[in-house]
């Protein structure tokens with residue numbers, strides 16, 4: 142590899158009392174795929190926001206191609222050759238892929254290029270596309286595209302500017318299926334072959350070995366390790382241990398004793414929703430964690446929301462403690478003792494502008510109101526403090542707006558809200574997306590504790606998560622449920638059931 146394309150030295154950043162970055166040193170070679178690792182709140186996003194001009198460092202230096210640079214805005218970073226694809230790229234769904242690329246071009250580079258030459262850009266998009274492994278029809282509206290196609294459009298938008306040398310991808314695989322992830326990796330390999338260096342944030346540690354050349358580990362705002370993947374492989378170092386600064390054992394709690402399985406708290410019988418799922422039946426018991434595995438399009442998400450009254454079923458029955466119920470709204474489901482931890486916490490789980498003291502009690506205002514003397518604020522505060530400690534919220538500031546927390550810590554606030562609700566039935570949808578490995582172990586442990594008094598259902602498109610945490614599993618494939626032929630699914634059978642619908646009833 143040649144001279145580094147990017148060198149950051151001694152970079153510091155503070156948010157009020159929080160030292161988000163401490164003397165970070167970092168370097169990147171041309172064509173290097175470099176993973177940025179660290180637990181939630183370690184400082185990864187802050188660092189890439191500084192590299193992409195979205196935030197300004199307090200001190201330190203950044204050199205691109207040997208020259209000192211100072212970014213006051215994202216345009217400065219783009220001009221210096223650094224492009225960024227955010228975790229949730231802001232594309233316009235009812236515009237075509239091509240128009241979205243131009244739109245990015247217009248906003249990012251009007252000042253750089255002056256007039257926009259659409260024909261040249263179209264030719265450039267074609268040229269870029271010709272080298273992409275993933276066939277993608279750019280005339281299609283973005284809203285109609287698959288997740289990996291949207292990611293590809295966002296990447297094209299980012300690199301369509303002349304002179305891009307560094308591409309930053311913030312958790313690009315968090316919404317992709319395994320197959321789509323392979324497509325994205327093929328795409329990244331092509332960019333690498335063109336000499337573009339890629340900084341890549343992920344919480345999926347196996348991905349580091351699949352795609353990266355090297356990685357850095359952030360802990361407590363400092364960069365505590367930098368290593369090549371070959372070095373890590375030969376030394377057998379544990380990435381999770383490096384991230385946490387301590388040894389991590391098995392992240393999944395012990396399975397429940399089948400004899401300890403308690404009463405049926407929730408039963409669904411022949412539940413159907415048009416364009417969602419068909420004739421789904423299962424029981425969920427106190428004393429066990431039931432896993433529901435399904436890929437995107439399986440109907441899992443729709444099923445969870447339907448049970449929670451967001452989009453009530455067209456047919457079938459829901460029984461709670463053996464009694465049929467009709468839940469037409471989430472408020473009715475909450476009152477009936479069901480709590481849903483939704484998949485998309487940004488739009489469904491949290492009021493982002495409000496702090497934890499507001500968000501956590503939202504699902505159980507009766508408890509928060511605390512009887513005839515109205516709000517008992519001291520009690521409320523100490524309850525919320527206990528719950529946010531239980532989920533390991535970091536930093537443990539109750540008065541910070543949810544938007545001021547890292548993504549994984551926002552998920553922990555939603556979990557604390559669920560615990561405060563004191564429900565009998567918990568449905569967790571994709572509970573650990575964006576959550577680091579240490580916090581994942583804590584969350585799985587919490588689920589196990591909850592299952593002692595409640596029925597816990599974990600809905601996830603991560604087969605290892607469902608198989609690891611659940612005592613009993615079923616799969617959903619194209620809206621129909623699949624049960625194991627002989628008692629329990631092995632991990633591979635569960636995966637096959639989710640992908641192929643094998644053993645469909």
Ligand SMILES: Nc1ncnc2c1ncn2[C@@H]1O[C@H](COP(=O)(O)OP(=O)(O)OP(=O)(O)O)[C@@H](O)[C@H]1O
Nearest residue numbers: 156161181182183184185186187545546547548549
């Ligand atoms: N705008 C902000 N205001 C106040 N504190 C912030 C802000 N942004 C980040 N922080 C704090 O800075 C620290 C680093 O956060 P950062 O988002 O960089 O972590 P991260 O490693 O990207 O985490 P995650 O994996 O959860 O995305 C955290 O303690 C976070 O709460």
